[in-house]
Amino acid sequence: xxxxxxxxxxxxxxxxxxxxxxxxxxxxxxxxxxxxxxxxxxxxxxxxxxxxxxxxxxxxxxxxxxxxxxxxxxxxxxxxxxxxxxxxxxxxxxxxxxxxxxxxxxxxxxxxxxxxxxxxxxxxxxxxxxxxxxxxxxxxxxxxxxxxxxxxxxxxxxxxxxxxxxxxxxxxxxxxxxxxxxxxxxxxxxxxxxxxxxxxxxxxxxxxxxxxxxxxxxxxxxxxxx
Ligand SMILES: [Ca+2]
Ligand SMILES: [Ca+2]
Numbered sequence: 511x512x513x514x515x516x517x518x519x520x521x522x523x524x525x526x527x528x529x530x531x532x533x534x535x536x537x538x539x540x541x542x543x544x545x546x547x548x549x550x551x552x553x554x555x556x557x558x559x560x561x562x563x564x565x566x567x568x569x570x571x572x573x574x575x576x577x578x579x580x581x582x583x584x585x586x587x588x589x590x591x592x593x594x595x596x597x598x599x600x601x602x603x604x605x606x607x608x609x610x611x612x613x614x615x616x617x618x619x620x621x622x623x624x625x626x627x628x629x630x631x632x633x634x635x636x637x638x639x640x641x642x643x644x645x646x647x648x649x650x651x652x653x654x655x656x657x658x659x660x661x662x663x664x665x666x667x668x669x670x671x672x673x674x675x676x677x678x679x680x681x682x683x684x685x686x687x688x689x690x691x692x693x694x695x696x697x698x699x700x701x702x703x704x705x706x707x708x709x710x711x712x713x714x715x716x717x718x719x720x721x722x723x724x725x726x727x728x729x730x731x732x733x734x735x736x
Pocket of ligand 2: 697
């Protein structure tokens, strides 16, 4: 019985969210880019929260984006539809939108993209750095205003940075053709350095969780001696 209690306590403690670098991004409502004109202004194109979590234990990334309205609100039109794109900097990211027209994405650096679609499909494009493009017929999960997916780390091989040091930005877009189709950046653009507008991945902190576990064991041992 005591052993079961001990295991239960440890599992509860290990479930405590002890996260290191990175945290969810909170993005303003209604901050559509000024370059995003003559296109649908659906609430599902407006990020309000975003996060990428890297779990060394499961060797997976989780991508999570929450919009101001339900995913799927904006219907496809003219052959274009809503996409949720995470630009990921694996070590060789550059501000790839700056040279485009219109020039946008100050501080948004990436060397790969992860695209989640409201129909559940996923595409990963590494821009030739580390592997071919990958298309998955399912895996994106829709839950109200949130779209999310787990991806194995092997789908995003490093170009120099450790998995735990990757950075990212989330942008919804209506169609995949040009910069004017991007409705929002999360985090927002920041003029200046590369990665200035990127957020670090959130990584569970195993060292502090282990310390919690050791502390719990010590406490139980003391109680047993008494
Ligand atoms: Ca927003
Ligand atoms: Ca924004």
